[in-house]
Amino acid sequence: EPEVTQTPSHQVTQMGQEVILRCVPISNHLYFYWYRQILGQKVEFLVSFYNNEISEKSEIFDDQFSVERPDGSNFTLKIRSTKLEDSAMYFCASSVGKNSPLHFGNGTRLTVT
Amino acid sequence: DQQVKQNSPSLSVQEGRISILNCDYTNSMFDYFLWYKKYPAEGPTFLISISSIKDKNEDGRFTVFLNKSAKHLSLHIVPSQPGDSAVYFCAASWFEGGATNKLIFGTGTLLAVQP
Numbered sequence: 125e126p127e128v129t130q131t132p133s134h135q136v137t138q139m140g141q142e143v144i145l146r147c148v149p150i151s152n153h154l155y156f157y158w159y160r161q162i163l164g165q166k167v168e169f170l171v172s173f174y175n176n177e178i179s180e181k182s183e184i185f186d187d188q189f190s191v192e193r194p195d196g197s198n199f200t201l202k203i204r205s206t207k208l209e210d211s212a213m214y215f216c217a218s219s220v221g222k223n224s225p226l227h228f229g230n231g232t233r234l235t236v237t
Numbered sequence: 238d239q240q241v242k243q244n245s246p247s248l249s250v251q252e253g254r255i256s257i258l259n260c261d262y263t264n265s266m267f268d269y270f271l272w273y274k275k276y277p278a279e280g281p282t283f284l285i286s287i288s289s290i291k292d293k294n295e296d297g298r299f300t301v302f303l304n305k306s307a308k309h310l311s312l313h314i315v316p317s318q319p320g321d322s323a324v325y326f327c328a329a330s331w332f333e334g335g336a337t338n339k340l341i342f343g344t345g346t347l348l349a350v351q352p
Contacts, residue, residue: 128280155337166344167281167326172337179337215280223332225271226340228280 126150128229130216136235137206145201145232147216156199157217157226158191160184167215173199174222206236240264241329243343251351256314258346260327263308267329271340272301272312275324284325285312288332317350324348 129148137143149156158170171181173191190202199218203210213233217226242261250256258272268289273281287294287301287310294301300313314321324347328340 130280157337157339159340167342169339169341172339174337180339217280219338222338223269224338225283225286226338227283228273230278230280 128216128218128227130214130229130232132232133230134233134235136237139208139236140205143203143206143234145203145214145216145234147199147201147229148197149199149216149218150220150227151197153218153220153227155179155219155222155224156191156193157219158201159215159217159228160212161215161231162209162212170201170214203234206234208236210234211236240267241327241341241343243325243327243346245346246344247347247349249349249351250317252319253316256312256317256321256348256350258312258314258325258327258348260310260312260343261308262310262329264329264331264341265308266331267341268332269330269338270301270303270310271328271330272299273326273328273342274321275326275345281326314348317348319350319352322348322350 131146156173161167171185172179188204213231215231217228219226271286272284275281285299303310324345326345327343
C-alpha cells in the first residue's frame, strides 16, 4: 500500500538554526498537510497546501515557518530559526481529495537544544 | 481549545470482548469525523470515518456511531484483539467551511487489549 514517507526520522538542532523536514506524499494525492505533536499534547494542525499554495494555516504557523513543494514529489517544512518550544513530532499527511481521509507519515522527531 | 475531547485517557479490555472508545465535540459546524490508530514511533493510521448525514458506519470489526444531538461519537471494536492495543484518536473537520480537510484531534485514548 502506498505510504507517506518522512525524513529524517529524528533531527537534533541548536536553537536559532534552520531546519528542513522532508516528506514524500502519496503520488496521486493532491492535498498536503503538516501537523505537529508536542510531547504529551494533542496532534495540532499547522498548514495545508493545495495547487502549489498554502490553503490554510494555524496561528502556530508564523513567519518562522514555510512550506514548499520544490518538485513533483517532495513537500518540505522549513523552520527558519528554531526555538526550544519547536521541539515536537512533526507529521506530514496527504489526501487524494479535499473530503478524503488524511494519510500520515511516521513523523520526524525534532529536538531543539 | 477543547473542540474535540476524549475524556478517557486509557481503557483496558479482555481479548474477544468489545472495546468502546468515546469522543465528544463542541463545534456544531463539524460535519466529518474520523478515528485514527497510532502505535509508538509511527504516524496516525486512518481507521474509519463518518459523515454527519449518517449515524453509523461499519467496516469489519470497527463501527463508528454518531449522535449529533449529543455531539458524541464512539468507536466500537468487536472482537478486540491484542494487536488493537494502541492510542486511538478521534478527529473532526468542517467540510463546507474550509478549503482543505483540516482535522481537529482529540487527546487520544490508550487501549490495552489483554490476552
